[in-house]
Amino acid sequence: MSQQVRGVVSLAKGAPVSIETIVVPDPGPGEAVVKIQACGVCHTDLHYREGGINDDYPFLLGHEASGIVESVGDGVTDVAPGDFVILNWRAVCGSCRACLRGRPHLCFNTHNARQKMTLTDGTELSPALGIGAFIEKTLVAAGQCTKVDPAVRPAVAGLLGCGVMAGLGAALNTGNVSRDDTVAVIGCGGVGDAAIAGARLAGAKRIIAVDVDDQKLQWATEFGATHTVNSRSTDPVAAIQELTGGFGADLVIDAVGRPETWKTAFYARDLAGTVVLVGVPNPQMQLEIPLADVFGRGGSLKSSWYGDCLPSRDFPTMVDLHLQGRLPLEKFVTETIALDEVEAAFAKMSTGEVLRSVVVL
Ligand SMILES: NC(=O)c1ccc[n+]([C@@H]2O[C@H](COP(=O)([O-])OP(=O)(O)OC[C@H]3O[C@@H](n4cnc5c(N)ncnc54)[C@H](O)[C@@H]3O)[C@@H](O)[C@H]2O)c1
Ligand SMILES: [Zn+2]
Ligand SMILES: [Zn+2]
DSSP states (O other): OEEEEEEEEEOSTTSOOEEEEEEEEOOOTTEEEEEEEEEEOOHHHHHHHTTSSOOOOSEEOOOEEEEEEEEEOTTOOSOOTTOEEEEOSOOOOSOSHHHHTTOGGGOSSOOOOSSOOEETTOOBOEEGGGTOOSBSEEEEEGGGEEEOOTTSOHHHHHGGGTHHHHHHHIIIIISOOOTTOEEEEEOOSHHHHHHHHHHHHTTOSEEEEEESOHHHHHHHHHHTOSEEEETTTSOHHHHHHHTTTTSOEEEEEESSOOHHHHHHHHHTEEEEEEEEEOSOOOTTOOOOOOHHHHHHHOSEEEEOSGGGOOHHHHHHHHHHHHHTTSSOGGGGEEEEEOGGGHHHHHHHHHHTOOSEEEEEO
16 A cells, blocks of 8 residues: 655755655554654755765755654554654664664665555655655654654744754764864754854853854854854954964864865864865765875864764653753744745745745654
């Protein structure tokens, strides 16, 4: 059995997205069908549409989502119909070499649904990040459903499913911020501002926001930036050094993901400091840097996939902190939109008008 619903598909490289009728199979063993309530528009969706991730068109876009479990397949015990869940793209396997070494956040064999969602002519869809949630109902592996307190607004909760968790975790998990740290964040979109919020939560003593857009810098202060630098008009390396006693920040997070922003991060950190790359570069980008600088400056150069989060641990925690008033996740939701407004949301993302547009169903 299956059902037909509406979803947002990227049919061909660079072309505007379209609403298509999609066939969603009933859940098989280990799978669940989730009725989507909200799904944020992330820059990664735009990367997919532009061919920046891979060429497996057509893509079913959307992956920062929350909803209600509608049905589950055989053998599913962790979630049941009626549960409020955030969808994750790290359903850990429990048996790969990372999981067996007690590092499930690095799992190399994460689960997705086995069955495929298709167009009505049978064409198989590639769901963005193994989710695909700009759709009325989606099919996922049951492990991709993380139960959280249903008191949270769905539009707010969904954002933890990708960008906001990636940013929070880049600071909290990968960057391991502690209270006497100085932190700089380059790129203050949803991901960068979440990194700023994470740095504040961990008690960083100084948080420097860098962006090319003054509106973004204004928003960054609302998440906890203590200082802002517009890198269009000011050299960001010099500005970060000046704000940190001439030394550079202990941790610099690159939430843009371009060679030039990574180099800024590299040179704006203190000796023995840490760089965390959370922005996603495209496959054409190359980095050239003197190896002697890599050696001579010491420290650690890391990348952060999904903020090194473990959804079962981190999603409920972040929702609880939000409900206690300690994490202003609601500020990420600039606007709520309908399913057919995703293309317009991409345009707004490019002009910097929004932090997150969230499709609400
Ligand atoms: N690592 C992960 O797991 C993960 C998860 C989600 C998103 N991402 C990636 O994180 C990045 C940011 O995502 P987002 O949704 O916040 O995007 P966004 O478009 O909302 O924000 C990007 C911000 O960077 C700023 N910017 C662009 N070029 C800049 C430059 N040269 N210097 C300084 N600032 C600059 C923009 O003004 C904007 O404010 C994307 O590459 C996205 O794919 C990574
Ligand atoms: Zn594993
Ligand atoms: Zn995302």
